[in-house]
Amino acid sequence: MNTPESRTQARPADAPQYVVGIDFGTLSGRAVVVRVADGAELGTGVFDYPHAVLTGHLPDSAVPLGVDWALQVPNDYRLVLQNAVPAAIAAAGIDPADVIGVGTDFTACTMVPTLADGTPLNELAGFADRPHAYVKLWRHHAAQPQADRINRLAAERGETWLPRYGGLISSEWEFAKGLQLLEEDPEAYEVMDHWVEAADWIVWQLTGQYVRNACTAGYKGILQNGQYPSADFLAALNPNFAGFVIDKVQHRIGRLGEPAGRLSAEAAAWTGLPEGIAVAVGNVDAHVTAPAARAVAPGQMTAIMGTSTCHVMNGRELCEVPGMCGAVDGGILDGLWGYEAGQSGVGDIFGWFVAQGVPPKYHDDAAARGVGVHEHLTELAARQEIGQHGLIALDWHSGNRSVLVDHELSGVVVGQTLATKPEDIYRALLEATAFGTRTIIRSFNDSGVPVTDFVVAGGLPKNRLLMQIYADVINLPLRTIGSSQAPALGSAIHAAVAAGAYSDVQVASDAMGAAPADVYLPIPANVAAYNELFAEYTTLHDYFGRGANPVMHRLKAIARRATGAAAERRVPHPAGVSA
């Protein structure tokens, strides 16, 4: 036992029980101590990854990384266990002996290449300077050529799993990233024994057991009806890839809420938690948020709104929804079909506009009022009638993840005049993301998976104008959730189930999930006004997004060519010749 003082004291039989949820984000890990009885969040610890995201070069090395690469260092995740968890326990002021379980969630699809014992390849002698030995973060987008080949071949062969992913496999997922690894560093591929989701790798570090969670195996690993893509398919991509599933990927699947194993002595030493407590099967940040938001019933869509938005929802049956990210049996809650969709740019778009498109006076006025520029623009925009700005925008500045599933799309603003002001464009961008959400909901509704309730988590719910716009645009009651650390709470709920404190995640969610913060009801006049604007959005969405005018694809191709032409530059400056 690593906390001998506490273990040796006498403890009352009715002492409260706690769980620890740990949320591994893109830049940091956050541990939260949660009371099992009611979900109260008692203490938090946060630890920033020392290496953050590697995009330019490897650590302590001149080895450069290519465009669209994004790597991480796996030991940074271990440091979260060693730092954030003890900090959370200390902040909560509880006896660690009263912690009965640990749950984790992770970004996905984030992949670790390991040996048979879980050692990441970058920790092997002689591998520190090989980019492919490191973790490929979810937003590593350099495997797009491989993804394109996977999609082309799967469509040609009519692979039955393809429609489960809205017809497109992402460059972010296990197969595209794995094929890139094979083709660009065959030696590392050969040495690699397992191609492991970071969500599962961290559980392996905690328990010494490798278990693949049903969520990422389904959403990111193309596991459908117990089967992965066939060796035949893989061989057609690349003969050396034929054994990818059997040699590198397939492994025992753990259902969400099950224990993956018990906390090892080593991990108990790192965390200060009791050895032997339950560790839940790994999970994904967005997906654990649904139980944290008490939104796991079929029809309850949870939107995690931040820089981007991820939508998760359970359904009783499997339906194929065009353009969604995936439908996975037990992907969110064991026993139900979990659906996932997303918008690649939401808060990112608002942030881009504030950084790149707002003149000094607005910054000065905001500072004089002691508010941020976002708040200032929001207040100005809130004074407008719907449609008064005369604008329609498309929210594709970061591509389109769901419905169209096309990362070559880009943003549009229609309707500017010489009287257009920054708050007009800001409001049009807020509205565009709401129209994007409505387009996703419509796709679900039209495919037999009706959305009846909309629950919002993440960082954006604090913008009340934005929430009212969403309620009015989607014409559904909208509820925000109180917890600012919903994923960690969701992981804690899974920990409680894994520890046996609740019979299943749904029951635990009812007891421990966060209370609603606010409810926004659609205002009928606003709903009518937005119906009119949504029709305009849809016309433009289809025109630019469904092939009538693929100008955005061509502009990106031209831009890439022009950027590449820097070497053999045309005369770049105006060449006026005095006559």
Place this chain on the structure above:
Amino acid sequence: MNTPESRTQARPADAPQYVVGIDFGTLSGRAVVVRVADGAELGTGVFDYPHAVLTGHLPDSAVPLGVDWALQVPNDYRLVLQNAVPAAIAAAGIDPADVIGVGTDFTACTMVPTLADGTPLNELAGFADRPHAYVKLWRHHAAQPQADRINRLAAERGETWLPRYGGLISSEWEFAKGLQLLEEDPEAYEVMDHWVEAADWIVWQLTGQYVRNACTAGYKGILQNGQYPSADFLAALNPNFAGFVIDKVQHRIGRLGEPAGRLSAEAAAWTGLPEGIAVAVGNVDAHVTAPAARAVAPGQMTAIMGTSTCHVMNGRELCEVPGMCGAVDGGILDGLWGYEAGQSGVGDIFGWFVAQGVPPKYHDDAAARGVGVHEHLTELAARQEIGQHGLIALDWHSGNRSVLVDHELSGVVVGQTLATKPEDIYRALLEATAFGTRTIIRSFNDSGVPVTDFVVAGGLPKNRLLMQIYADVINLPLRTIGSSQAPALGSAIHAAVAAGAYSDVQVASDAMGAAPADVYLPIPANVAAYNELFAEYTTLHDYFGRGANPVMHRLKAIARRATGAAAERRVPHPAGVSA
């Protein structure tokens, strides 16, 4: 004689001769003293109109003006004669006795309602508080409903003059403004003896003679083949409008370059110029610029580029060019057909973007470098390869004056990503206006009026990147002209012809026109790159502009309705209900 000292001195027979050109702009008048022999500009005087443009209310009055109204006070123009002309003479340091003629140009269509003796109605007792007694400035747009009725009726009746104006009569012109006056203030209409172009009213003030110039009579007064719209047509618009042409408009026409009369004693006293010298027939700022730019030969298009752009060009024959502003016999140069086209927003769009869309860092960096924000953005944009920004914009922020002739159109930007920077959008807007110019040139070329040469005057030629973009986009050599006061120089050229110093305007233009400042030659690789982007522009131009998706019209209608709904406001703020 009003300058007795100089008149009584002995003057050598070979004393140099001078003319004075006076350019009446939107906010000020500018007089320039020009040497007849070679066009040298020797002295300038500028006088700002004390009342500038009336948009909110009448002077010294609480009488409010409606949306889109824009009035002026005619006496402000007389003050230019009394102030700017003596200042120019003084600055030139010449003997006013050596001035042999005066020429003027004016904004158009700017209309003055007068009595039979030229007295403006607003100067009558009891009329100072009647908005319709004042000058309707060119950009008074409140007669749009009347213009719409004129266009509808003319199209229904197949009026033969309609195609001469690209199929649409503007709300800015004589008939729409006159019909508004009749219908909104019939008493003032009844009292009015003449509905006079300001271009002719100022000549009337100088000479005591009312002569209608061929340019505005044709372009703005719908005079074609010696005939105005018929009384029958006018009666169908409004029975009380039947006599509009006969009672209020028609009058002797003066050809451009002719003397309208001689400088009156009163005007000689105002200006300090010799009584009895020639005063040229009135003219329009854009149209006098062509001779100032030595660009009066058929095929030479002169673009006056400022907040908006006006294109003028002569042709030997009458062709109907779809969507141009007008074709008028002798409208620019007596004996040729004068064509006019325009872009409603050019520098205005760049200015709007700099004011409303550029973040503080760019303002700070520009200030630190001691340059303006326009210059700073231009330098950043000049470093890019063509197409590198990945954007296409439509330049309709102020509507479309030529080709589409639709002021309900609005601006578009397609292709933004989270990496898009202000200089990217700035460059895309520069390019959009160049594509707009190419669209106009293509319409001329396709209609049998080929454009072979492109000459630029106005304020924008100082942006060398912009000029090179235009040369590359239109694939024509582009020449800028040296004079920063080209309209006044053009008026002086007309004065010299009216005074008999040259046989006609073409000859005077050759002798007195401004030398080219710079020549920009198209760069073949750039031409090819822009051909590709222009194809994208054209697709979007036709999609948004030719009826496939009239979303811009609908957005404007929605915006007007929403603005009007301010009285019966919907709940304007988000209504979050704590649950």
